[in-house]
Amino acid sequence: xxxxxxxxxxxxxxxxxxxxxxxxxxxxxxxxxxxxxxxxxxxxxxxxxxxxxxxxxxxxxxxxxxxxxxxxxxxxxxxxxxxxxxxxxxxxxxxxxxxxxxxxxxxxxxxxxxxxxxxxxxxxxxxxxxxxxxxxxxxxxxxxxxxxxxxxxxxxxxxxxxxxxxxxxxxxxxxxxxxxxxxxxxxxxxxxxxxxxxxxxxxxxxxxxxxxxxxxxxxxxxxxxxxxxxxxxxxxxxxxxxxxxxxxxxxxxxxxxxxxxxxxxxxxxxxxxxxxxxxxxxxxxxxxxxxxxxxxxxxxxxxxxxxxxxxxxxxx
Numbered sequence: 001x002x003x004x005x006x007x008x009x010x011x012x013x014x015x016x017x018x019x020x021x022x023x024x025x026x027x028x029x030x031x032x033x034x035x036x037x038x039x040x041x042x043x044x045x046x047x048x049x050x051x052x053x054x055x056x057x058x059x060x061x062x063x064x065x066x067x068x069x070x071x072x073x074x075x076x077x078x079x080x081x082x083x084x085x086x087x088x089x090x091x092x093x094x095x096x097x098x099x100x101x102x103x104x105x106x107x108x109x110x111x112x113x114x115x116x117x118x119x120x121x122x123x124x125x126x127x128x129x130x131x132x133x134x135x136x137x138x139x140x141x142x143x144x145x146x147x148x149x150x151x152x153x154x155x156x157x158x159x160x161x162x163x164x165x166x167x168x169x170x171x172x173x174x175x176x177x178x179x180x181x182x183x184x185x186x187x188x189x190x191x192x193x194x195x196x197x198x199x200x201x202x203x204x205x206x207x208x209x210x211x212x213x214x215x216x217x218x219x220x221x222x223x224x225x226x227x228x229x230x231x232x233x234x235x236x237x238x239x240x241x242x243x244x245x246x247x248x249x250x251x252x253x254x255x256x257x258x259x260x261x262x263x264x265x266x267x268x269x270x271x272x273x274x275x276x277x278x279x280x281x282x283x284x285x286x287x288x289x290x291x292x293x294x295x296x297x298x299x300x301x302x303x304x305x306x307x308x309x310x311x312x313x314x315x316x
Contacts, residue, residue: 024309109271151294
């Protein structure tokens with residue numbers, strides 16, 4: 001009987017990463033779950049209070065729809081089987097039923113900054129999810145942590161992750177970005193503003209200032225905004241119309257071809273920064289350019305999933 005592996009998704013980006021790794025493990029019995037939690041967090045998620053997170057709302061619906069579309073075996077909360085291995089793209093929450101299992105953690109993308117909240121959560125040992133993705137890797141509940149680049153490895157080691165637990169594999173969805181250069185997106189040679197959902201997750205953002213920064217970088221060139229899927233689009237469209245009339249705005253669609261066709265991108269801390277860096281695009285963000293450049297994800301022609309799958313085999 002084939003050994004069983006549980007893949008835990010989250011956002012659609014995280015879920016497709018898990019799927020790509022599972023595709024490289026055809027000899028195993030692979031099952032999938034959307035992201036889940038225990039206790040009070042579970043209670044709040046079930047009542048829709050956490051719909052702005054990957055525990056519910058649009059993220060959970062998109063993940064469940066993806067499972068149906070790809071005809072994947074779904075096991076929400078991992079209740080149906082006794083699993084030999086768990087693969088997840090977030091350890092901000094480690095549910096009780098997987099804590100005694102071997103876990104492979106895969107970096108999901110960009111990290112939120114190490115702000116005051118991060119330092120308070122870390123110093124006081126508060127629940128990691130309160131510090132958002134800045135706390136990634138700090139559960140130490142996994143056997144291996146697969147990361148995007150040597151620069152990210154340096155960050156995680158500085159945060160306190162043991163170096164021998166980290167493998168620089170590259171990460172699916174960010175390891176073969178050249179393929180997006182051939183596309184049918186109708187606009188070219190523009191400055192792209194990729195917005196965030198900081199406000200929806202109760203973090204501060206000065207959106208008018210962000211819009212002005214995009215306009216300053218553009219310096220008269222065409223401006224295109226791509227709204228974050230989890231933000232309040234009505235509010236964002238109203239702000240852009242007020243501060244940047246004439247800008248082209250997209251509320252949905254694949255941002256990667258947009259990045260491929262732009263001359264520069266402005267963002268905050270979004271994972272789309274990794275796409276732009278991987279394509280060699282100028283990126284204007286809240287990070288120092290030299291520091292951001294070190295985070296450039298490994299480009300290995302789309303073989304990260306296979307490399308991660310090989311690590312999974314070592315524990316199976």
